[in-house]
Amino acid sequence: xxxxxxxxxxxxxxxxxxxxxxxxxxxxxxxxxxxxxxxxxxxxxxxxxxxxxxxxxxxxxxxxxxxxxxxxxxxxxxxxxxxxxxxxxxxxxxxxxxxxxxxxxxxxxxxxxxxxxxxxxxxxxxxxxxxxxxxxxxxxxxxxxxxxxxxxxxxxxxxxxxxxxxxxxxxxxxxxxxxxxxxxxxxxxxxxxxxxxxxxxxxxxxxxxxxxxxxxxxxxxxxxxxxxxxxxxxxxxxxxxxxxxxxxxxxxxxxxxxxxxxxxxxxxxxxxxxxxxxxxxxxxxxxxxxxxxxxxxxxxxxxxxxxxxxx
Numbered sequence: 001x002x003x004x005x006x007x008x009x010x011x012x013x014x015x016x017x018x019x020x021x022x023x024x025x026x027x028x029x030x031x032x033x034x035x036x037x038x039x040x041x042x043x044x045x046x047x048x049x050x051x052x053x054x055x056x057x058x059x060x061x062x063x064x065x066x067x068x069x070x071x072x073x074x075x076x077x078x079x080x081x082x083x084x085x086x087x088x089x090x091x092x093x094x095x096x097x098x099x100x101x102x103x104x105x106x107x108x109x110x111x112x113x114x115x116x117x118x119x120x121x122x123x124x125x126x127x128x129x130x131x132x133x134x135x136x137x138x139x140x141x142x143x144x145x146x147x148x149x150x151x152x153x154x155x156x157x158x159x160x161x162x163x164x165x166x167x168x169x170x171x172x173x174x175x176x177x178x179x180x181x182x183x184x185x186x187x188x189x190x191x192x193x194x195x196x197x198x199x200x201x202x203x204x205x206x207x208x209x210x211x212x213x214x215x216x217x218x219x220x221x222x223x224x225x226x227x228x229x230x231x232x233x234x235x236x237x238x239x240x241x242x243x244x245x246x247x248x249x250x251x252x253x254x255x256x257x258x259x260x261x262x263x264x265x266x267x268x269x270x271x272x273x274x275x276x277x278x279x280x281x282x283x284x285x286x287x288x289x290x291x292x293x294x295x296x297x298x299x300x301x302x303x304x305x306x307x308x309x310x311x
Contacts, residue, residue: 006241008037020044045243063087064230064261065111070120072106080106082285083120088230093252093262095276095293099305100267103285105147108234108265112144113137124230138166143228145220147235147265152219155208159200162207163189163222196221197247213244220248224255231255234265249275269301283307 005011011018012032020027020043027043065088072081080103088094098104109115111122113134122130124140132140146152153162164173164185173188175181189203198221199214210218216236223231233252237245252275256262266272272279279296281288281304288304300310 008040008242011040012037041242041246044241045246061090061259064090064125065263066121066123066126067111068121068123070107070110070122071118072103072110072115073118074106079118080285081110084285084287086280086287086290088261088263090229090261091256091259092277093256093264093275095264095266095272095279096282097269097272097279097301097305098267098282102282104234104265104267104282106285107282108147108232111232111263112142135166138226138228141227141229143223143226143231145223145231145233145236147238149212149215149219153207153215155206157207158204159193159207159210159218160185160189160203162218163192163203165222167226192218192221192225195225196251213240216240217244217247220251224251228260230261230263232263232265235267236264237268237271238266269298269305273298273301281305 003011003014012035015032017029018032018035018040019029020040022044030039067087068085070081070084071079074080082103084107086094096104096107106115110117110130113129113132113136117130120130121128124137124142127140129137129140129142134144137144153165160182164170167173168180173181173184186203192198193200193203196217198210198217200210200218207215207218220233220236231252236252237248240248249271252262252264256277264272264275273293273296276293278290278292279301280290281301283305284307288307288309303310
């Protein structure tokens with residue numbers, strides 16, 4: 001039996017031997033019971049040593065995002081977010097864990113101008129934003145990595161065109177006649193590809209020509225290149241291979257280390273625990289609690305995800 005996967009845990013649990021492919025070439029074949037996750041990752045990323053994600057001490061300076069008594073309804077008119085209050089500070093990653101379908105999507109849409117709120121307030125750097133649209137929020141310093149890659153770009157557009165979505169009327173991409181300056185746009189797209197190590201046939205190729213992992217790296221890179229003060233990252237590595245996952249998680253930590261505020265929403269418990277400085281567990285539209293990462297165990301988070309507060 002041949003089993004193909006990019007998930008290391010699955011490979012170690014199911015197989016007897018593991019062959020690693022990278023860029024169409026065999027990197028090695030290992031006996032499963034004699035190998036380790038670290039060795040598999042090393043071969044998958046090209047023989048380089050797997051370094052721990054860089055972190056520095058949390059230096060929270062000021063609240064970038066303040067949410068107070070927020071209530072949001074879903075498409076059926078049911079209350080999905082129930083009187084939610086929290087703050088996200090500069091220089092921290094605030095992680096929201098929880099089983100999908102507990103109000104996370106509606107919360108993200110409300111924060112990014114994609115869904116109306118019923119009541120409550122949302123402040124970005126002290127300014128109320130609950131009535132703002134996505135374009136206005138971008139101008140105010142909000143970057144959004146959507147949970148569905150397909151909503152983060154236009155597949156029929158070129159890589160270059162997608163690189164300036166949301167910025168297409170910015171002066172830096174216009175010529176003296178106020179028309180798009182394609183030379184500048186191609187240069188910008190090429191810079192993103194180089195900086196974020198994205199694999200794409202060319203900047204003029206359609207976005208659909210990139211792999212899923214490279215599409216996600218492209219979206220993350222595009223949003224970070226806007227120099228946002230707040231980054232909302234929803235399920236940022238869902239379905240990605242280990243290399244793309246490692247890259248994107250590093251980029252989020254780098255942004256946090258540069259004093260950006262990062263709101264991470266993920267159903268991947270390992271991801272939330274690995275990246276977050278503080279963690280909230282969302283259940284049926286409410287937070288079961290907010291604690292520093294070191295104050296929570298996986299077991300406690302698991303209980304809270306099922307609606308039980310640990311004693």
